[in-house]
Amino acid sequence: MNSNSTKARKKILIILTQSPYSGSLSREAIDYCLAAAAFEQDLELLFTGDAVLQLIKNQEPSAIDQKNLTKTLSALPIYGIDKFYVDSNSLAQYGINDNLCLPTIKVDESEISELIANADTILNF
Amino acid sequence: MNYSLVILGAPYSTQSATTALNFTKALLKNGHQIYRIFFYHDAVHNGSELSTPPQDELNIPAEWQKLKKDHSIDLVICIAAAVKRGILDTNEARRHEKSSSNLSDCFELSGLGQLVDATEHSDRVITFGP
Amino acid sequence: MDRCLKFSSKDDSLLLIEDGVYFALPSTLSKIKQSLDTVNITLYALEEDLVARGIHKQADESIQVVSYDGFVELTATHNKSSSWY
Numbered sequence: 001m002n003s004n005s006t007k008a009r010k011k012i013l014i015i016l017t018q019s020p021y022s023g024s025l026s027r028e029a030i031d032y033c034l035a036a037a038a039f040e041q042d043l044e045l046l047f048t049g050d051a052v053l054q055l056i057k058n059q060e061p062s063a064i065d066q067k068n069l070t071k072t073l074s075a076l077p078i079y080g081i082d083k084f085y086v087d088s089n090s091l092a093q094y095g096i097n098d099n100l101c102l103p104t105i106k107v108d109e110s111e112i113s114e115l116i117a118n119a120d121t122i123l124n125f
Numbered sequence: 126m127n128y129s130l131v132i133l134g135a136p137y138s139t140q141s142a143t144t145a146l147n148f149t150k151a152l153l154k155n156g157h158q159i160y161r162i163f164f165y166h167d168a169v170h171n172g173s174e175l176s177t178p179p180q181d182e183l184n185i186p187a188e189w190q191k192l193k194k195d196h197s198i199d200l201v202i203c204i205a206a207a208v209k210r211g212i213l214d215t216n217e218a219r220r221h222e223k224s225s226s227n228l229s230d231c232f233e234l235s236g237l238g239q240l241v242d243a244t245e246h247s248d249r250v251i252t253f254g255p
Numbered sequence: 256m257d258r259c260l261k262f263s264s265k266d267d268s269l270l271l272i273e274d275g276v277y278f279a280l281p282s283t284l285s286k287i288k289q290s291l292d293t294v295n296i297t298l299y300a301l302e303e304d305l306v307a308r309g310i311h312k313q314a315d316e317s318i319q320v321v322s323y324d325g326f327v328e329l330t331a332t333h334n335k336s337s338s339w340y
Binding site: 012035039041124125 | 131133165166205209236241242244245247250
Binding site: 126128139140141144147148150151152154155157249250251252253254255 | 272273274323326330331335339340
């Protein structure tokens with residue numbers, strides 16, 4: 001791992017595990033991603049477990065007085081973050097395979113292991 | 126080695142803050158440096174000056190304050206997450222026209238850029254979940 | 256827990272902390288034995304959390320019990336960590 005160079009960008013993997021509206025953590029995770037994008041960090045996002053539910057289209061959280069998470073997620077590519085990995089097993093578990101709000105890369109367990117192994121730093125939200 | 130910690134749990138609601146506290150103490154004991162401790166999500170409550178647990182319980186916010194005083198650790202609380210949850214320093218209290226502030230002066234309210242900076246400058250970043 | 260194991264790589268270490276230490280009980284550990292057998296990782300449990308929960312003596316012998324000093328050492332000797340909750 002190249003941790004000594006102050007010039008080389010670290011590869012940061014954000015592992016998301018929470019559903020979109022049960023609490024504020026999912027939104028706060030994406031806020032962090034936006035900040036990281038503004039500082040041009042090399043960020044990859046992995047949606048696994050309940051986090052795949054964040055990607056369902058046609059959400060209308062105004063019904064529960066919350067802001068739409070998918071709108072914020074959709075802003076990430078504008079800031080140069082476009083590597084969205086989604087756990088195919090989690091998608092299958094919820095019966096969601098299409099109709100996602102973002103272009104994503106479906107990954108299986110071994111591919112996820114590789115993502116984790118190749119990251120320099122991991123943050124878990 | 127240079128460490129940064131990201132803490133997500135409120136004191137007393139889960140074990141998160143206490144685990145992080147004990148880990149911090151062990152880091153220092155083992156000669157590591159702490160670049161920054163960043164409090165996000167519900168962990169912003171660790172910065173409250175008003176926390177008053179019973180005398181026979183650990184005073185978690187006070188423990189962080191003691192670590193700050195003894196070791197000059199950079200304790201940063203996410204300003205957006207804090208203000209939303211009613212943790213304000215005097216500046217924010219004035220800005221939002223609130224009657225009082227409650228952030229311990231051992232903590233600094235700042236933006237997510239501080240967490241980004243911490244990930245860039247630390248050898249290890251450990252998340253303590255909510 | 257299952258997911259955490261399935262995403263691990265060879266030579267990873269898994270440290271059980273907080274309520275995660277209940278997986279150190281032989282009966283709970285046996286439920287994830289299938290996932291465990293497919294990965295080549297070392298299992299640890301945080302002593303203080305085992306003691307707090309009264310299960311220090313019941314921890315499965317395949318699990319190495321470490322204190323906070325050991326927790327620190329694990330984070331230092333591995334090039335990064337991921338927290339599953």
